Amino acid sequence: MGFPAIRMRRMRRDAFSRALMRETVLTPADLILPVFVREGRGVREPVASMPGVERLAIDELLKVGEEALRLGVPALALFPAPDAAAKSEDAREAWNPDGLVQRAVRALKQRLPELGVITDVALDPYTTHGQDGLIDASGYVLNDETTAALVRQALAQAEAGADFVAPSDMMDGRIGAIRQALEAAGLIHTRILAYSAKYASSFYGPFRDAVGSAASLGKGGKHTYQMDVANGDEALREVALDLEEGADAVMVKPGLPYLDIVRRVKERFGAPTFVYQVSGEYAMLKAAGRNGWIDERACALEALVGIKRAGADAILTYFALDAARWLRGG
Numbered sequence: 001m002g003f004p005a006i007r008m009r010r011m012r013r014d015a016f017s018r019a020l021m022r023e024t025v026l027t028p029a030d031l032i033l034p035v036f037v038r039e040g041r042g043v044r045e046p047v048a049s050m051p052g053v054e055r056l057a058i059d060e061l062l063k064v065g066e067e068a069l070r071l072g073v074p075a076l077a078l079f080p081a082p083d084a085a086a087k088s089e090d091a092r093e094a095w096n097p098d099g100l101v102q103r104a105v106r107a108l109k110q111r112l113p114e115l116g117v118i119t120d121v122a123l124d125p126y127t128t129h130g131q132d133g134l135i136d137a138s139g140y141v142l143n144d145e146t147t148a149a150l151v152r153q154a155l156a157q158a159e160a161g162a163d164f165v166a167p168s169d170m171m172d173g174r175i176g177a178i179r180q181a182l183e184a185a186g187l188i189h190t191r192i193l194a195y196s197a198k199y200a201s202s203f204y205g206p207f208r209d210a211v212g213s214a215a216s217l218g219k220g221g222k223h224t225y226q227m228d229v230a231n232g233d234e235a236l237r238e239v240a241l242d243l244e245e246g247a248d249a250v251m252v253k254p255g256l257p258y259l260d261i262v263r264r265v266k267e268r269f270g271a272p273t274f275v276y277q278v279s280g281e282y283a284m285l286k287a288a289g290r291n292g293w294i295d296e297r298a299c300a301l302e303a304l305v306g307i308k309r310a311g312a313d314a315i316l317t318y319f320a321l322d323a324a325r326w327l328r329g330g
C-alpha cells in the first residue's frame with residue numbers, strides 16, 4: 001500500500017496529532033547544569049567565551065543550586081576554577097579536604113540535600129602544566145601514578161558528600177581503582193559517572209578558558225589519553241571496560257558531533273548513558289544566536305532533543321536552566 005492511501009502528512013496536519021506521535025520528549029529532569037566554582041564571596045565572574053556562564057563563589061553557587069531545584073533540574077556538575085596559587089606540579093590541592101570543590105560540595109549538600117552533586121575527577125585545574133594527570137620529564141602523562149592521585153581526589157570528594165564522582169581523565173583502570181577505594185572506605189552509595197568515551201576534541205576550548213587551564217596547557221594536546229575523534233569501535237571497548245570496573249553510568253563527550261557513538265553505546269550496553277554538550281557547542285549556538293543568525297532558543301532545544309533521541313538518558317548542558325525555563329513555557 002502506498003500513496004494516496006498512505007499520506008504521511010495527515011498525522012502532521014494538526015498540533016494535537018503531532019503531539020500524540022512525538023517520540024522524544026525533553027524535560028528539565030533530563031538536564032544537568034555544569035558550574036564553575038571559584039574562591040571569594042558574592043563573586044560572579046563572567047567567562048568571555050561562554051556568554052551567560054559565570055565562575056561562582058560558593059555563596060552564589062548556592063543560589064544557582066536553588067534555582068536549578070526550583071526549575072526541576074536534578075543535579076549540578078562542579079568544575080573548579082582555582083586560584084593560580086592552588087596549582088602545582090603534583091596537583092595536591094585536588095584532594096585537600098578543605099579544598100574549593102570539597103567546601104562547595106559540603107555547602108550544597110547541607111543547604112540543598114535533595115540536589116544531586118557531581119564532582120569532576122581529573123587533575124587539570126590543579127596542575128601547573130594543565131594536563132589531566134602527572135607527567136614525566138618528557139611531558140608524557142603517567143597512567144598508574146595519575147590513577148593513584150585520582151583515587152585520593154575521588155575519596156576526598158566522596159567524603160565531602162558528592163553523590164557522583166565523575167572521572168573525566170581517561171586513564172586506564174581508574175574506574176576499578178576508585179570503585180575499590182570507595183568500597184574499602186565504606187562509601188558504598190557513591191555513584192561513579194565514567195567519562196568513558198571522551199574525545200580529544202577541539203570543542204573544549206571555552207571550558208579551558210573558564211577553568212584557567214588553557215594558558216598552562218599551551219600547545220600540548222591530550223591525544224595520548226583522550227580518544228581519536230575518528231574512532232567508534234574504540235569507544236565501545238572503553239565503555240565495556242568502565243562498566244566492568246564498576247561504573248554506574250557512562251558518558252559520551254562531546255555531544256552533537258558524536259551522536260552515532262551515543263546510539264551505539266546505548267544500544268549495545270543499555271546502561272545509563274549521559275552526554276556532555278560541551279563548551280564549544282554552547283559557544284557556537286550562543287554566538288550565532290547573538291548575531292541574529294539563528295534562533296538561539298529553538299536551535300538549543302533542537303540540539304538537546306537530538307541528543308536525547310540518539311539515546312542519552314541525561315545531558316550535561318550550560319543551557320540547563322534556560323532550557324528548563326523554555327520547556328516550562330517561560
Ligand SMILES: NCC(=O)CCC(=O)O
Pocket residue numbers: 120122168203204205206207208277278279280
Ligand atoms: N572535563 C570537562 C572538559 O574537559 C570540557 C568540557 C567542556 O568543554 O564543556
Ligand SMILES: [Mg+2]
Pocket residue numbers: 170171172173196238241242
Ligand atoms: Mg578508559
